[in-house]
Amino acid sequence: MNIASITALFVASFCLSPLLWANDIVINAKGYTLNDQKVLSEFTAMAFDGNKITGVYAKTPDLKGFDNVIDAKGKTLLPGLIDAHGHVMAYGQAISSVDLVGTQSLKDAQAKIKAQLGKVPTGWVVGHGWNQELWQVKQFPTASDIDGLMGERPVVFSRIDGHAIWVNSKALTLAGITTDTSDPEGGEIIRDKQGKPTGVLVDNAMGLVYDVMPKPTMAQRKTFLQQSLKALAATGLTSVHDAGIDPETIAAYHELQAEGNLPIRVYAMLDITSEDADAFLQKGPYQTDDAMFALKSVKISADGALGSRGAALHDDYSDRKGQKGLLLHTISNLNKYVAQAMQAGFQVNTHAIGDRANTLVLDAYEKWLKKDDMAALRHRIEHAQVVRPHELQRFADLHMIASMQPTHATSDKNMAEDRLGKARMKGAYAWASLQKLGVLLAGGSDFPIEPAEPFYGLHAAVTRQDRNNQPLGGWYANEAVDRETALAMFTYNAAYAAHQESMIGSIEVGKQADFILVEDDYFEVKPEDIWKVKVAQTWVAGKQVY
Numbered sequence: 001m002n003i004a005s006i007t008a009l010f011v012a013s014f015c016l017s018p019l020l021w022a023n024d025i026v027i028n029a030k031g032y033t034l035n036d037q038k039v040l041s042e043f044t045a046m047a048f049d050g051n052k053i054t055g056v057y058a059k060t061p062d063l064k065g066f067d068n069v070i071d072a073k074g075k076t077l078l079p080g081l082i083d084a085h086g087h088v089m090a091y092g093q094a095i096s097s098v099d100l101v102g103t104q105s106l107k108d109a110q111a112k113i114k115a116q117l118g119k120v121p122t123g124w125v126v127g128h129g130w131n132q133e134l135w136q137v138k139q140f141p142t143a144s145d146i147d148g149l150m151g152e153r154p155v156v157f158s159r160i161d162g163h164a165i166w167v168n169s170k171a172l173t174l175a176g177i178t179t180d181t182s183d184p185e186g187g188e189i190i191r192d193k194q195g196k197p198t199g200v201l202v203d204n205a206m207g208l209v210y211d212v213m214p215k216p217t218m219a220q221r222k223t224f225l226q227q228s229l230k231a232l233a234a235t236g237l238t239s240v241h242d243a244g245i246d247p248e249t250i251a252a253y254h255e256l257q258a259e260g261n262l263p264i265r266v267y268a269m270l271d272i273t274s275e276d277a278d279a280f281l282q283k284g285p286y287q288t289d290d291a292m293f294a295l296k297s298v299k300i301s302a303d304g305a306l307g308s309r310g311a312a313l314h315d316d317y318s319d320r321k322g323q324k325g326l327l328l329h330t331i332s333n334l335n336k337y338v339a340q341a342m343q344a345g346f347q348v349n350t351h352a353i354g355d356r357a358n359t360l361v362l363d364a365y366e367k368w369l370k371k372d373d374m375a376a377l378r379h380r381i382e383h384a385q386v387v388r389p390h391e392l393q394r395f396a397d398l399h400m401i402a403s404m405q406p407t408h409a410t411s412d413k414n415m416a417e418d419r420l421g422k423a424r425m426k427g428a429y430a431w432a433s434l435q436k437l438g439v440l441l442a443g444g445s446d447f448p449i450e451p452a453e454p455f456y457g458l459h460a461a462v463t464r465q466d467r468n469n470q471p472l473g474g475w476y477a478n479e480a481v482d483r484e485t486a487l488a489m490f491t492y493n494a495a496y497a498a499h500q501e502s503m504i505g506s507i508e509v510g511k512q513a514d515f516i517l518v519e520d521d522y523f524e525v526k527p528e529d530i531w532k533v534k535v536a537q538t539w540v541a542g543k544q545v546y
Contacts, residue, residue: 029072033507048513051541080238080514082494085444092224094448098127143199161305186328221252236535239265244299246274269299281344297347303357311354318421406460442497443489459531461486513542
């Protein structure tokens with residue numbers, strides 16, 4: 001890293017900043033930003049008028065004419081951080097549900113369920129975050145493990161990756177799931193040796209329960225969204241890409257936007273399988289006048305997740321012979337959805353974790369990328385988690401954006417090699433390999449599956465370690481990236497991945513005044529302490545939202 005290399009051109013641009021336009025100025029900051037060439041530059045002051053940046057200065061200018069002087073007192077100023085893949089509604093719901101994240105055993109999970117029942121006082125008991133791979137006995141739980149804990153109330157707890165649920169017998173009964181129930185295509189009902197459902201449903205089988213659960217009201221949706229967005233602002237996020245939402249959630253966003261109640265920006269991905277999705281495709285991409293909400297992309301899910309063995313692989317799982325994972329759509333339907341969205345002018349963002357899913361998505365995209373202007377839509381593969389090494393080059397050749405979540409690697413390190421074997425790890429979580437090929441990496445977290453804090457992701461990207469700094473030296477450390485690249489993933493690159501790089505993603509004159517002040521210097525703290533960086537203030541469009 002060579003922070004001292006501030007270009008002469010950049011310094012000159014500071015000096016030419018139009019002072020007369022600026023009403024507010026932040027001074028005494030340790031400012032950093034990356035331009036479109038990923039050149040890192042430093043500054044000490046930034047001026048903004050309303051929602052626009054009007055000046056960026058290497059040295060503090062004359063303060064006459066400024067209405068408001070904000071003294072950063074040596075804090076670090078960074079562009080507002082952007083999460084390129086999260087689930088806003090689910091995050092809000094998680095705040096109000098039973099939290100099983102980090103439980104170390106079935107007994108631990110049962111104790112947490114009992115202790116947190118007050119979070120869900122009536123109706124269905126919902127929760128999230130269990131992960132049997134962290135338990136002493138690494139086996140899926142069963143309905144009988146939670147029968148009786150909540151009396152006769154139905155229970156549904158989602159796995160940490162969101163691709164499996166654990167339910168009680170009451171929920172199975174309400175959903176009509178019995179020994180005679182067939183697995184839906186793209187889903188699996190986990191069964192015992194006698195063929196009886198155990199209480200764990202994987203991928204498309206989850207819909208059997210979700211279909212009988214009461215839907216949130218509009219008021220509840222708005223509450224969940226606002227709770228979530230406020231919590232995200234506190235982590236230093238000024239924008240989030242909401243990965244896969246339905247028309248009801250879009251309507252809730254519009255009401256919040258009209259009320260002025262969106263604290264951070266939302267770049268939404270329409271769930272292409274949701275009811276009435278065709279109507280939105282016909283309407284075409286759009287964003288609100290204040291650019292706080294945009295709907296310009298669709299979300300398709302090609303396969304499941306690695307932890308629940310739902311990720312679609314070319315060859316058997318190394319720890320489960322005869323199992324290759326699940327495709328959530330037929331190849332024909334996958335191709336149909338891709339074609340529909342591209343023809344309607346939408347960016348296509350497809351979830352692909354397993355190597356077979358990545359191959360099929362690349363194949364589906366390639367058919368259309370040869371047509372006029374389709375590549376200009378900047379299509380993405382979400383996660384791009386396990387790729388056959390020889391197919392990494394295809395990402396570059398097809399100008400794919402790899403939307404990747406660094407903390408997935410540090411969370412999955414306890415089971416990924418068991419699932420894949422060492423040979424397939426050569427193309428897994430391959431951030432550095434993709435970057436060297438010229439592939440643009442957009443950074444995210446996949447909250448609430450992972451913590452939303454972006455500095456956790458920056459830390460994982462740089463160190464390939466968890467927040468206990470394990471393993472020593474990093475997990476497959478050859479795929480780590482440097483601090484500039486990591487910051488670009490969560491700023492400029494994420495903005496580019498949403499067609500918003502001319503508006504946000506860096507600190508430049510004319511862009512939106514989206515920025516954060518943090519207590520610690522991201523470029524000077526020890527690598528192992530990046531995740532500890534504390535956010536002091538978050539500003540969006542020139543307004544302090546945290």
